[in-house]
Amino acid sequence: MLPSLEQRRVSLTSLKAWFPWRSECENVSQLRSLVDGTDEEELGQWSTAVADNSEDILQPATGPDGYIWRLLMRRMSLLIFHSIANSPQSAYAVSHLKVLKVLLSPAKTGALGANNSVHSTLAKDITSDLLDHNLYTHVGNAIRSIPIEAYSLSAALPLLMSLATSPFSILAPTSLSYQQSLTLLFVHILTIPLNRLPRLSQTDFSSRLPLSSLDILSLSIPDIIASSPAPESRFNLIANLYEFTRPLYRTLSLSALDVYLHFLTELMDAISISSFELKQSLYQLDPHTKERLVTISGADHLTSLLIASKRYPYSQWSLASFLLSLGAICPTWRENLLSTLLGCPGGNLVQELYREFVRTSPLGRDCSPKALMDPSFASAWPPLLLLSDLYTQSLLTMGDEEFSPTASNTIIASRNPLTLDELIDFSKKLLNIANTLWSMEDQTNVQEGRVPGINLKWEGAREKVTKCVQAIHERDSRKQFTPQDHWLVNSQIDIQSFVEAAVFEEAQQNQRLNDSGPLSKCQVALSPRLGVLNNIPFAIPVDVRVSIFRRFVTNDMSRDRSGTARLSVRRGSIAQDAFDNLAGVDIKAPIEITIIDQFGQDEDASDGVFKEFFASFCEEVFSEDRGLWLANKEQERYPNPHSYATKQHSLEWYRFIGRIVGKAIYEGHSVSVQFAGFFLRKWLGKQESFLDDLQSLDPDLWQGLVNLKHCADNPQDLNVNFTIAVDGEPLAFPPPHRALTYIPSENETHDLIPNGSNVAVTRENRLQYIQLVSHYRLSEQIKLQSEAFFEGLLEVIDSRLFRMFNQQDIGILLGSAFLPVDLVDLRKHTEYDGYNDAELTIIAFWKVVDTFDQEERRALLEFVTSCRRPPLLGFKDLVPNFTVCHAGEDEQYLPTVSKCHNLLKACLRSFRCPMSVDSLILWQLPRYKNEHVLRDKLLQAIHSDTGHPQSFTTELSQHIL
Known part of the structure; x- marks a missing residue:
């Protein structure tokens, strides 16, 4: 708020009382009369008369009344400054500013008298007076008051910007006034929209900004941000700070670069995520500011910033914090930002972060929450979390063959920025951190507490770490490179207690669901064991998880159901x-x-x-x-x-x-x-890993896309466009039990993008083409079918x-995974009817089965139970139990089975028997006396259809008829 006329009169009165007055100084009498009783018009006329000739202003300084002249100049400076503040668009504003520019020039005022220190301190004294009278507040208001359409023609604007930077050429850089001036410049000037700082004067303005001294602001950053609460002001401050500092990256000192990155980070952290979504146009940001905000995450800027930070390896802590905040402030930019960082020339950021910071980091070694959340580890978190984001992103476009190429594959080169040994170490760190954060009994700190050294809640850090460890584990699941039991945390937990606690937590969640409907994020977080099972389940052995699953289902079964x-x-x-x-x-x-x-x-x-x-x-x-x-x-x-x-x-x-x-x-x-x-x-x-998943659906198409991805030639020579061929419609919609007849339609295609048939696949867009083809085949074509199946399943x-x-x-x-058949477990849970386990026939039976390979054992299991796969949790879960029954003394019979009871039985070798089907099915295992005969009969039975009840009864009935 500018002072009123009455306030100005009070101010002028106080000025008269402040300065000594000597009426006998004839050579300055005119100036004294002007200061003592002038009005705005007379003051303006004087400025106009002397503004363009510094000698007219400074000539009295060399006379006998130089001391009085100096005092009058200090008063005159305040008078014309207040005139500018009250009427920045007046006809005399430019003249006033020119006068101030002369008076604030140390080169001119300091040369007036080499032996007179009075003259050399004039600029400093006037600067101090102006600062005491809110120099930056009034200059900022004056700049903002100029209509935007008049900016390009305004002669006052460059002079106002020069006035704003004048203290930095006058005050000592080590003085408190210098630091305060720089702080006030950021608060009042650099919060002005970039389009109000004319480009013609920006070069001069930026050259006068003491950005190389940014390190003196290290303690003032919170005050600057607090003094600019409006989101628009913070946006403008980010854009201006970036605009004027970027050209200096190569010359900034380590301390200045650190403060610059810290300043930007703190500013972005002070703006809510939703506010930064520029597409929503929540705030009236000028086009120049928007342009700068967008280019902050651009490849050119990031490359130059990475190059600058390489001069000071330890500055990468600040760089990592800045990049994390930049990715968080605008989620729509995050993926492009990470991809740009991965593609920046001049080095491998993933390698640098891991080898220089994360490899030696204490994080992930001690798994206690107290050690993990120790504030002394503040500098270790930004590199680790940025590395987690970057490596997760890199895996999205890295095929399995690129992740770990085979020695025989000379076409595909490794794109993996880390060695497999490094990945083993890195993934173990991430697993330990994720397990600690998910397992904490009191999740309040995870939800509300913040990671030391970075403006991120613990649950945000947990999400980044969890996503990365999930992605690495998925690669290991498809193509193992980690040692046995690498992913398990058995040593950190008691499995039995874990199971009981998980079952209890699930029962609690079900109760909350019944009482109040869908669970909130906070309610879900109250269940640490379920957090581990839902997010890093591979940390718990799969048989333990299956047993927990069965316990969950058993609890659900105990609830009331409708009748049978x-x-x-x-x-x-x-x-x-x-x-x-x-x-x-x-x-x-x-x-x-x-x-x-x-x-x-x-x-x-x-x-x-x-x-x-x-x-x-x-x-x-x-x-x-x-x-x-x-x-x-x-x-x-x-x-x-x-x-x-x-x-x-x-x-x-x-x-x-x-x-x-x-x-x-x-x-x-x-x-x-x-x-x-x-x-x-x-x-x-789970999100599809588009190219690798395609291999299980269409290996030929997958191989073609891999070749396209790594093709050194121009893809345009292949005459491929953004379409994909689709199969023809069936001849008629058939009943579900009938086979289908299709009409092939080679000409029928689907556009992958609008007008895709007219868009050629080039070297630049081939990754987009590969992703669209994969997505169409893996997702779009079966979307409705999959959703319907899952709807029924869930x-x-x-x-x-x-x-x-x-x-x-x-x-x-x-039960579709081919686990080995454990004969020790099977024998332990086998029952006998008419036999005991010490009889020679039973001993021979187990000796014979022990000689079977896994395929023969699975065939036996399928023969008896209708399934080739053993129960996951062991044969104790087979209901009814595997049972071997006595079937008489005739060794001519083949073993057979009634699958409804899982009983190993016998049938006649020949169908020439006058017995009914029912009575034949009751025949059971003969008492084979010879081990070789038992082996032959058993193998004959399990590898033929005669042992199956349905085929057997059909064949026998046909024979009898």
Whole structure:
């Protein structure tokens, strides 16, 4: 606020009282009269008369009244300064400013009398007077008062900017006044929008700014920020500080560079994230300011900043803090910022951060929360968190072959900035930090406390570390490079206590869900064991996680369910009958299933009937002939991408299949179907790793894209555009049980971008093309089908429970992973009917099975249980138990099995027997006396269809008829 006229009169009165007065000084009498009684008009006329001739102003200084002249000049300076402050656009403002420029020039006033120190201190005295009368407040207001449309023509503006920098050529850099002036310049001048600082005068202005002395502001930064509370002012301060300091990067001292980066960091931390989203136009920022804010995260600026910081290795702590804040302040820039940093020339920032800071960092060694949160580690956090962000980003575009190329691959070079040994060390540090932060009993500090040395809450640091360790673990899961048990934290926790606590926390969360609906982030954070299981599950052994999963499900089963449902299905039409009769049924409730055989008779409705139902159901619905699912070369299933599969009827089938698969998992049955890795990632809600995931779907397309990615030639020579060929529509929409007939359509294509057929793939845009092709094949084509399947699956099992597993673990949970058959465990949990474990036949049986390789053992397991995979948690979980039954003394019979009971039985070697089918099925394992005979008969049975009840009864009935 400028002083009023009355305030000015008071000010002038005080000035008269302040200065001595000598009426006998004839040579300055005119000036004295002007100071004593002048009005604005007379003052302006005097300034106009002398402004362009410094000699007219300074001539009296050399006369006998030089001392009086000096005192009058100090008073005159204040008078014309207040005139400028009150009327910055008056006709005399420019003249006043020119007079002040002369008086504030040490070169001119100091040369008036070499032997007279009075003259050499005049500029300093006037500067002190102006500072006492709010120089920077009034100059800032004067600049802002000039209409924006008049800026380019304003003669006052360059003079005002010169006045703002004049103290730095007059005051001693070590003086308190110098530091205060620099602080006030940032508060009142550099918070002005950049477009109000004319470009013609910016060069002179920036050359007069003492930016090389920024280090003197190290203690004043909080005050500067607090004095500029408006977001617009802080935006302007960032833009101006960056604009004027960037040209000096190569010459700034270490201390000045550190303070500069710290200043920008503190400014960005003081602005909320939402405020920095410039696209939302929340604030009226001028175009020049917006342009500077955008270019801060540009490649040119980051490159020059990285080069400057290399001169002072220890400045990278400040650089890391700055880059972290820059990425956090505007999330829409974060990915581009990280990609730009990874691509900056002049070195490898990932390597430098790891080798110079993180490798020797104490973080991640001592796993106690107290040690981790020690304030003395403040300088260690920015490099580690920036490295976590950068390495996570680098893995998004790094293929597995680029991550760790094989020796035979001469086309693909390594893009991994860290060696595998370095990654082992780095990932262990990250795992220990993440585990400590997720496991803390009191999560209040994690939610509210801040990381020392950086404006980031602990939960933000935990997120960065967790994302990076997850990404590294995922690579290791696909192509292992870490030692055995590298990812486990067994030594840091008591497993049994962990399990019990996790089950208790899950029960608490379910209670909160029932009482108040969806859980808040704060409520979820109150469960540290669940935090570990949901975010770094690989830190806990997979068998422990599966046992926890089963405990969760058991607790859910204990809740009240609607009554038992009854389902009757016909063999050969099991899927369709189930689809027609289970709509609207509580799928979690018990279902009594009756299977009708081909003769119209009820099959055995034993405890194992759901296994038999589910095995037949999967055989029908996952058959490629049915058209809902396809298989890759590894016979892994994924939804059919053809458009007919997105029709409503097909989506209902996907939803129903998801319900039945969920029911099987819920009740602990093995799901023998193997799903493709990219589909399992969708199952778990993980972001697709586009190029690597494509390999499991279409190896030929994957190889072609890899070749394109590393092709040294110009891709334009291949005549490829931004389209992808799609298969033709089916001839007719068939019933679900019929095979499909397709019409190939070579000319049918899909545009990957608007007008993609007219956009050529070039060297510059090929990565975009590769990502779009991969995304279309992996995601877009099966989006609706996948969503329908998961909707049905999650109707049975809460998605929270699946967070404990990655895609490899899901295969184990489903029972589709090929775990070795543990004969010691199998024998321990085997029961006998008519035998005991000391009999020669049983001893020979186990000796024979012990000679089997894993494939033969799996064949035996499939023969008995309908599943080739052993129970994950051991054969104690096989219900009913594996049982070997006595079947008489005739060694001519082959072993057979009733799969509903998991009993190893026998059937006749020859069908020439006048017995009924039912009585034949009751025949059991003969008492083989010869080990070689037992081996031959057992292998013959498990490798033929005669041991299967369904095929056996069919074959026998045909023989009898």
